[in-house]
Amino acid sequence: MDIDVVTNVLKLNDEIAALNRADLNKAGVRCLDIIGSPGAGKTLLLEKTLQALQGEMRIGVLTGDLATTRDAERLADHCEKVTQINTGKGCHLDANQVRQGLSNFNLEDLDLLIIENVGNLICPVGFDLGQDAKVGLFSVSEGDDKPIKHPYIVMEASVLILNKMDLLPYVPFDMKVFDSDLLGLRSDVPVLKLSAATGENINEWLDWVRAFVNTKSPAAVLQ
């Protein structure tokens, strides 16, 4: 019976995610869901991304956290609009929370919506929010074993980022282990190694975002 309830909860989530996806597609908004551990650098990467792409495209941000509005405050100056969702003890964003968040935006005014999920490498992976692509974010200071220990985000992501490359000289991290573990799981996903703090290789990520926004989603093409 517990399993039935979980299945029903996920089914309901998927139905609401489909509504989100339809609304976003109809308005021509592309949507990313960024997933990573607490402190992997999601917000700093977003800050740098918004600064770099300001004027070039219109970006809205939905950011999730258990508590505080600190991320939203950091991001507010750099984008069209940012909405914070506090989940309390909730470990992930769900499609209904995103649906409520979407009602704060005028989607016609956006090219890209970036969802910064709650800091958690596990639970957010299983919840469709209506995004077009998931971004999996690791960081050097978390260690080289994160892909093999967290295979589900690796399998689901459309792009993987290894952030905090500037810390490589100061931490135990074997890039061969990281690379070969990843390759054992998947060989068809781009892996961008960069530092949001120093800006190293961040252009690779910005180019990925540009290409992503310029690609119409398959669902939108069918409309």
Place this chain on the structure above:
Amino acid sequence: MDIDVVTNVLKLNDEIAALNRADLNKAGVRCLDIIGSPGAGKTLLLEKTLQALQGEMRIGVLTGDLATTRDAERLADHCEKVTQINTGKGCHLDANQVRQGLSNFNLEDLDLLIIENVGNLICPVGFDLGQDAKVGLFSVSEGDDKPIKHPYIVMEASVLILNKMDLLPYVPFDMKVFDSDLLGLRSDVPVLKLSAATGENINEWLDWVRAFVNTKSPAAVLQ
């Protein structure tokens, strides 16, 4: 109805946790549950702890991960016995998994059981496993805002650790923000700032563990 199921799941978990606690108390084993983000340094801290306390006390380890036995392999040389629990897509250890893990140990042969929870700063906090105390582990490279964003582990922990102090010169981290946020949440919990990698201040943690093991649990005193 969903809420009833969640309540029942947690109630069942609590009942099994109480059985675990009773078995541990009866055998005179003290039990810690270490909770922290992926890559916060749980396993390295454990390695250093086991190396330092080997011969002084008998320690068993239960370690949780979605996938792989890498942590268990790292720890196996340094303690009486280590058992790995793979949770698959499960984001935390629950009392029943710990109960099954306990059956691998001869509890009479242990003074201390350390549970290394799944790398996740959120979900493990809500699940009683039968431990005597929870250890909340943050790391410098995660940023100074983690206590205020993750208040539940702060409220539940018997001791908090700020690991990776050796990285302080290389990352943006305002210790005043970290300290004052923590103080705003709780003033009655010890906060140990150390580096498992360099050994800086690790003696404070070892002394905390020694005092913890030498204190009989309140439940055991009542028996």
